[in-house]
Amino acid sequence: MKKLRSTLNILAIIALFAVGLTLIFIKPIQAFLVQRLSEELVTVSTSSEAIEFNDALEADFDFEEVQSLSIWEVLQAQANRKDLPVIGSIGIPKVNMQLPILKGVGKNALAVGAGTMKPEQVMGQGNYALAAHYFEDRDILFGPLYRTEIGDAIYLTDANAIYEYHITKIEVVEATAVHVIEDIADETLLTLITCADEGVRRLLVQASFVKQYDLSAPPEALTKIAS
Secondary structure, eight states: OHHHHHHHHHHHHHHHHHHHHHHHHHHHHHHHHHHHHHHHHHHSOOOHHHHHHHHTSOOOOOGGGOOOOOHHHHHHHHHTGGGOOEEEEEEEGGGTEEEEEESSOOHHHHTTSEEESSTTOOTTSSEEEEEOOBOTTOOSBTGGGGGOOTTOEEEEEOSSEEEEEEEEEEEEEETTOGGGGSOOTTOOEEEEEEEETTTTEEEEEEEEEEEEEETTSOOGGGGGSOO
C-alpha cells in the first residue's frame, strides 16, 4: 500500500510539473504562431477579386463579445488559413507594425490580425475602425500601439490604393465607449481599438486621413517596415 501511495505521489508531482511547463511555454508558443501567420498573410499577394469576395462575406462585428485569445483559437486559425477573409493590411512604420486586415471581429480573424468593426467600411472614407488583440510585453498584433505617438503615420492598403493617416489621439476609454467608432460629419478617420487594463478598458488610437497613393507608387516610409 505504501509503495502504491509513493508511486501515486510521484505521478502527481510529474503531472503538476508537466502542467507548470505547459503554462510557462504556452504563451511564447501562442505568440510565435500568431506572428508567423500574420506575417505570412501580409506577404502573400491577395488579388483584387479575392479581396472583393472576402469583403462581401458575412461577418461578426460585436467586439463586446470578443474574449481573450486562447491557444485553441490560434490553432484553429492556423488550420483555416486558406479561408481567412483578408481584405487588406495595416502598417505603422514608426513601431515596425504590419498586419493583415480581415473582415469582422470573429475568432479566426482576431487570432491573426486586425478585424473591421463595422459592416460596409471603406478605407479613406468615414471612420474606418479596426480591432485586434495584444500580448502584454510582446510586439505582435496591436501590442505596438502602446508605443505610438501623436503624429505617427499609419498606412492602410487594399487592392486599389494606399491610404495614409496621422495619429491625432491616444487614450484609454471605457469598454462601453462604442461611440468612438461612429462616423463624424466632415471627418475622415481611422480608429484602432485594443484591450487595456487587463481587458477592463480599451486603448483608443485615432488618426486623421492625409493622402491616398497609387499602389504602384507607395510612400517611402512603407518600405522601412521590416519583413
